Amino acid sequence: MTGKPISASRVVLSQIMQPLDANVSGNVHGGVILRLMDEAGGVAATRHCRARTVTAAIDSFSFLSPVYVGNLVTVKASLNWVGHSSMEVGVHVEAEDLRTGEITHTASGYLAYVCLDADGRPRQVPALLPETDEDRRRMAEAAERQRARLKMRRR
Numbered sequence: 001m002t003g004k005p006i007s008a009s010r011v012v013l014s015q016i017m018q019p020l021d022a023n024v025s026g027n028v029h030g031g032v033i034l035r036l037m038d039e040a041g042g043v044a045a046t047r048h049c050r051a052r053t054v055t056a057a058i059d060s061f062s063f064l065s066p067v068y069v070g071n072l073v074t075v076k077a078s079l080n081w082v083g084h085s086s087m088e089v090g091v092h093v094e095a096e097d098l099r100t101g102e103i104t105h106t107a108s109g110y111l112a113y114v115c116l117d118a119d120g121r122p123r124q125v126p127a128l129l130p131e132t133d134e135d136r137r138r139m140a141e142a143a144e145r146q147r148a149r150l151k152m153r154r155r
């Protein structure tokens with residue numbers, strides 16, 4: 001199985017926040033942002049393995065600034081690391097006030113996905129080919145996080 005570079009599965013997903021995404025004060029629900037993060041992460045993982053994927057874990061993260069109705073939310077997702085069937089995706093979310101052009105950092109997080117075969121069993125994914133020193137650093141850090149996730153799971 002030939003490896004694939006990180007750039008081959010990178011995703012940018014943008015969506016305008018609508019009234020149904022928010023509470024009565026116009027603040028967008030955290031769950032709406034989380035869903036977009038999972039969608040973008042899932043697309044990146046699926047692009048890498050070109051098969052069915054499921055979300056195995058979402059690491060803890062914080063919402064750093066509020067998002068309002070009318071903001072354009074952009075989610076950037078890219079693979080950090082792959083194991084045999086598992087993949088870690090790093091996700092960065094920002095919100096743009098379209099009237100002023102101000103962009104705020106909403107959240108960043110890590111999500112783990114597992115690639116499945118047609119019978120729903122974990123399936124091998126292509127190797128991830130780092131292209132830069134930054135890619136190599138992210139890969140090493142992601143491997144550590146995956147070890148921590150599995151340790152948590154065993155507990």
Ligand SMILES: CC(C)(COP(=O)(O)OP(=O)(O)OC[C@H]1O[C@@H](n2cnc3c(N)ncnc32)[C@H](O)[C@@H]1OP(=O)(O)O)[C@@H](O)C(=O)NCCC(=O)NCCS
Nearest residue numbers: 054055056057082083084085086087112114122149150153
């Ligand atoms: C994720 C899932 C496929 C793992 O299946 P499993 O039978 O436990 O499989 P295994 O123990 O053989 O692990 C398979 C891979 O998943 C990884 N994995 C399992 N649990 C994990 C976790 N919590 N975090 C990160 N990776 C995990 C393993 O490390 C292994 O990776 P590797 O092949 O790269 O070594 C299974 O638990 C599942 O289907 N969960 C529900 C997923 C889902 O429906 N998500 C949507 C939200 S409801």
